[in-house]
Amino acid sequence: MLGISAGIAAYKIPSLIRLFKKEGASVRVILTPDAHAFVTPLTLSVLSQEPVLSSFVSEDADNPVWNDHVALGNWADLMLIAPATANSLSAMAHAKCNNLLIATYLSARCPVMIAPAMDLDMYAHPANQKNLKTLEAYGNIVLPVGEGSLASGLEGKGRMLEPQEILEHSIRYFYSQSPLLGKKVLITAGPTYEPIDPVRFIGNFSSGKMGLALAYQAANLGAEVHLILGPHSLDTDEVPFNIEEISTADEMHAAVFNLYDTIDFAIAAAAVADFKPRMRASQKIKKETGTPLIELIPNPDILAQMGKQKKNQFLVGFALETENELVHAIEKLKRKNLDAIVLNSLADTGAGFASDTNKITYIGKNETPKSFPLKSKEDVAKDIWNEILT
Numbered sequence: 594m595l596g597i598s599a600g601i602a603a604y605k606i607p608s609l610i611r612l613f614k615k616e617g618a619s620v621r622v623i624l625t626p627d628a629h630a631f632v633t634p635l636t637l638s639v640l641s642q643e644p645v646l647s648s649f650v651s652e653d654a655d656n657p658v659w660n661d662h663v664a665l666g667n668w669a670d671l672m673l674i675a676p677a678t679a680n681s682l683s684a685m686a687h688a689k690c691n692n693l694l695i696a697t698y699l700s701a702r703c704p705v706m707i708a709p710a711m712d713l714d715m716y717a718h719p720a721n722q723k724n725l726k727t728l729e730a731y732g733n734i735v736l737p738v739g740e741g742s743l744a745s746g747l748e749g750k751g752r753m754l755e756p757q758e759i760l761e762h763s764i765r766y767f768y769s770q771s772p773l774l775g776k777k778v779l780i781t782a783g784p785t786y787e788p789i790d791p792v793r794f795i796g797n798f799s800s801g802k803m804g805l806a807l808a809y810q811a812a813n814l815g816a817e818v819h820l821i822l823g824p825h826s827l828d829t830d831e832v833p834f835n836i837e838e839i840s841t842a843d844e845m846h847a848a849v850f851n852l853y854d855t856i857d858f859a860i861a862a863a864a865v866a867d868f869k870p871r872m873r874a875s876q877k878i879k880k881e882t883g884t885p886l887i888e889l890i891p892n893p894d895i896l897a898q899m900g901k902q903k904k905n906q907f908l909v910g911f912a913l914e915t916e917n918e919l920v921h922a923i924e925k926l927k928r929k930n931l932d933a934i935v936l937n938s939l940a941d942t943g944a945g946f947a948s949d950t951n952k953i954t955y956i957g958k959n960e961t962p963k964s965f966p967l968k969s970k971e972d973v974a975k976d977i978w979n980e981i982l983t
């Protein structure tokens with residue numbers, strides 16, 4: 594969301610819009626009423642490919658439309674005010690809601706970046722500097738100004754940064770919010786089903802919810818995510834990452850090692866069946882043949898093999914324990930050559946398999962356990978990624 598106030602530097606904003614569009618951004622524009630004198634709404638509309646707004650109600654007398662500043666504020670991932678004049682900065686700092694731009698600024702929940710532009714003495718005036726400090730204290734990102742010749746003919750500090758510099762500041766901001774940008778994350782989740790015959794299997798109650806929440810959070814942090822997911826009833830239609838659906842531990846094993854060498858972070862949240870039937874009956878086992886004896890053989894331990902083959906991957910396992918939890922979890926951390934283990938105890942109500950909540954203890958390589966209270970699985974996923982990244 595680009596907010597343009599009435600300064601001469603507004604003439605540079607069309608090229609800023611082109612730069613943002615070239616990067617793939619969607620751009621919408623709000624002008625203060627006086628900014629029309631410096632740049633035409635038509636130019637801005639053509640370049641942004643969106644209607645350009647500057648009043649609370651659009652002007653068609655037969656069909657007035659309210660320009661909802663709250664929706665506009667919520668639409669944006671970043672609100673950029675460029676150029677920001679001394680007048681607009683003052684209105685923003687004091688919530689003086691006298692035009693659509695300031696109303697949208699006050700409603701915006703996204704980060705706000707400000708590119709001030711004015712003459713050198715206006716910029717340096719203590720009243721203006723105080724407003725900039727106030728806005729910074731509110732969490733807004735105030736960009737520096739350039740130094741050089743000003744529209745007044747004077748030389749000094751007060752020029753709006755060049756469009757290319759503003760673009761670079763915005764990109765740097767998004768990078769700083771995406772610590773997993775450029776990283777590949779592999780997550781296993783859900784149960785595995787080990788077939789007995791064409792209609793029966795050995796499985797467990799895992800829902801896959803914890804692994805799905807971890808995958809969403811990794812994607813939010815900028816990662817390329819690959820989720821290897823056992824049988825589930827989760828809604829995965831519109832997830833912003835890759836999902837490979839598998840059924841057995843052998844299939845999960847194959848899917849994992851297809852990717853493992855290229856991965857930066859791997860989290861094994863799946864409840865993999867430790868054993869599978871030696872034989873899978875080709876036809877449904879009938880009662881008349883008597884009580885079957887099903888011989889079990891071990892499944893591959895996927896996580897243990899990931900630990901063995903580990904090069905630069907950061908590897909996290911889960912441990913679901915019922916007694917001597919910490920001792921067992923630390924033993925697993927070492928035995929499987931992990932960088933961290935997330936402990937769930939079945940003794941805790943609301944923790945573990947099918948529920949929407951979980952209660953975990955995170956244990957890193959230093960073996961110091963860090964316990965968290967009961968939380969939604971989405972919040973638990975945030976805690977786990979925070980720990981991994983600190």
Ligand code: CTP
Nearest residue numbers: 861862863865892893894895896910911912913
């Ligand atoms: N895991 C795996 N492959 C298996 C079994 C487990 O990748 N065949 C992973 C799980 O995804 C989890 C971790 O190993 O991250 C712990 O699994 P768990 O079954 O609790 O531990 P085990 O090593 O099997 O030990 P035990 O059954 O004795 O508790």
